[in-house]
Amino acid sequence: MRARLAWALAALPLAACTVPPRQPAVPAPTHASSAELAAAIAAAARQSEQEVDPHRRADLAAAASRDADECIAQAPEAAACLFGRGVALGLEAREHPAHASALLNDMLSTLARAEAIDPAYDDAGPARVQGLVWTRAPGWPLGPGDPERGLAAAQRAAALRPQHPPNWLAVAEAQAKTGAPADARASYERARDLATALPDTPDRAEWLKEAQQGLRHLP
Numbered sequence: 001m002r003a004r005l006a007w008a009l010a011a012l013p014l015a016a017c018t019v020p021p022r023q024p025a026v027p028a029p030t031h032a033s034s035a036e037l038a039a040a041i042a043a044a045a046r047q048s049e050q051e052v053d054p055h056r057r058a059d060l061a062a063a064a065s066r067d068a069d070e071c072i073a074q075a076p077e078a079a080a081c082l083f084g085r086g087v088a089l090g091l092e093a094r095e096h097p098a099h100a101s102a103l104l105n106d107m108l109s110t111l112a113r114a115e116a117i118d119p120a121y122d123d124a125g126p127a128r129v130q131g132l133v134w135t136r137a138p139g140w141p142l143g144p145g146d147p148e149r150g151l152a153a154a155q156r157a158a159a160l161r162p163q164h165p166p167n168w169l170a171v172a173e174a175q176a177k178t179g180a181p182a183d184a185r186a187s188y189e190r191a192r193d194l195a196t197a198l199p200d201t202p203d204r205a206e207w208l209k210e211a212q213q214g215l216r217h218l219p
Contacts, residue, residue, distance in 0.1 A: 034081050037071035040064075041084035048091055061091035079118035083126055086111040090133070101143045108133055108144060115156075123164040124157035131157060135174045147177040158187075165195040165207040172214055181218045188214040 044064040068088035071081035089107035115126035134150030137143040151174035158167040172187035192211035
């Protein structure tokens with residue numbers, strides 16, 4: 001159960017857009033562009049975060065995987081497609097825990113390629129998501145988890161896009177995991193303050209909630 005939970009957590013915060021929960025999955029349009037396919041993957045990931053039906057989550061993961069394959073076929077070196085494939089692999093890992101370790105290793109490799117091509121994509125998303133996976137996944141032999149590497153990746157994201165609250169949330173989570181609660185508190189507070197200054201959106205509300213929860217769980 002502990003490993004299963006870690007795979008689920010690793011896939012959660014990957015989408016960049018807000019999609020209302022429990023709506024039917026909307027497939028990418030026929031002959032979709034790589035940008036449309038990347039957006040469809042992000043939408044599937046956001047829906048999956050809210051979905052409680054395991055069959056629906058499996059359908060969303062499968063749809064994201066198909067869209068990622070098509071995106072990579074169109075533009076194999078595009079950061080959007082590589083990032084989308086990383087997201088899709090995270091969803092697959094959550095739904096197929098028996099293969100989660102291999103899928104997450106593939107996810108990390110794919111995100112590293114995306115970061116090498118365009119580190120600023122999705123407000124430093126490739127480094128941020130790598131950081132979350134390294135931080136949240138179990139360590140060897142159950143998985144690729146390595147909180148120190150997670151902290152380094154999250155710090156790269158925060159250095160590149162310091163005004164984006166999720167980057168500091170990722171830093172704070174890694175700092176807490178590596179035994180630096182005072183640093184984690186400062187990072188959670190920074191994420192909270194940055195989010196507070198933003199317009200009222202569902203994403204802002206979620207970032208504020210995550211920052212407050214993180215602060216409450218610190219010693």
